[in-house]
Amino acid sequence: MPEFITFCRNVFIPVTNICRNECGYCTFRRSPDDPAARLMTGEEIVPLLTEGKEAGCTEALFTFGEYAEEVPGYKDLLEGIGYSSTVEYVSDLCRIAIEIGLLPHTNAGLLNYTELETLKPLNASMGLMLETTADLDAHAGSPGKRPSARLKTMSYAGELQIPFTTGILVGIGETLDDRINSLQSIAELHEKYGHIQEVIIQNFMPKPDTPMADCLPPTDEEMMQTVLIAGEILPQDVTIQVAPNLIDPYVLIQCGAGDLGGISPTTIDWINPEANWPDLERLKQMVRGIPIRERLPIYPEYIRKGWYSEQLKDLILSVADEEGYRKV
């Protein structure tokens, strides 16, 4: 059993659900002709950030469909709010979040070296799920889920020394060997660059009205096995994260998971909107007495290594305690 388990209090901002990919499991994405397709404006986002700050959050999680610029109609939406590129817009959102007192974590799908370089000084950490190194039907409509492309973005992030979150999605048609191979690829990247702070072992949740609606989610046994294998393959300094709104975390903690991810007191999980976050009381019950510690979106080790910019320094040092966790 770990000495304690961590989580990060966050505000989830689904900046745009317009996406060039069509993953078979996803309900976050909306097609451009769907009335629910949207790009959030600054006027909508600022009150959410402020409310989250007041509720004690430390992280602003900005999530996007991938390369929405390739989708007809998106550029007009962007120009309508005064921007010519998504990265330029996210940069401004990050600046606003920092001003309000939240540390940005951007997960925008694939990004190239220059885009990551632009976002690095404005983000405490960034993220991209590898999902899997297998070539699967679930990703047949998603050029952005080519494993080589995902690994490339992750290695650029390594070159740039960006504290990074990645992970695998379990149960989307991959085999046990594929899971092992995916975890080995992540381990290799970390051995080369030292930038992977955490790896999410995310269980696929079937969603109605998606091509994979009738596919079975992974069993608890498969999830336990995957977490155990992750613990063997990943270097010791990489934390394993599981999502307590998607699966009972207790047995997975016994198998080596050490983090419960972002949990929001004020916003829903826009990727799994049917799955409510447990509040702190419920979380305590779920982990049956294991002490819970709040972390920032940048892990203590990366604060110690100084992997943050001048823009983020004061904020990080004001919310972190001497050990690098959330000051209580």
Ligand SMILES: O=c1nc2n(C[C@H](O)[C@H](O)[C@H](O)CO)c3cc(O)ccc3cc-2c(=O)[nH]1
């Ligand atoms: O609420 C969620 N947060 C998700 N997060 C956020 C995450 O829980 C925290 O923001 C990180 O642990 C950083 O503190 C992700 C972050 C990534 O970089 C990549 C994938 C995810 C996936 C989810 C998710 O499905 N739901």
Ligand SMILES: C[C@H]1O[C@@H](n2cnc3c(N)ncnc32)[C@H](O)[C@@H]1O
């Ligand atoms: C942000 C991350 O959310 C995950 N994601 C997307 N759709 C689902 C789903 N149905 N179930 C579980 N996780 C999902 C993917 O791994 C993506 O990269």
Ligand code: SF4
């Ligand atoms: S999971 Fe991400 S990349 Fe895939 S369709 Fe959904 S929003 Fe797009």
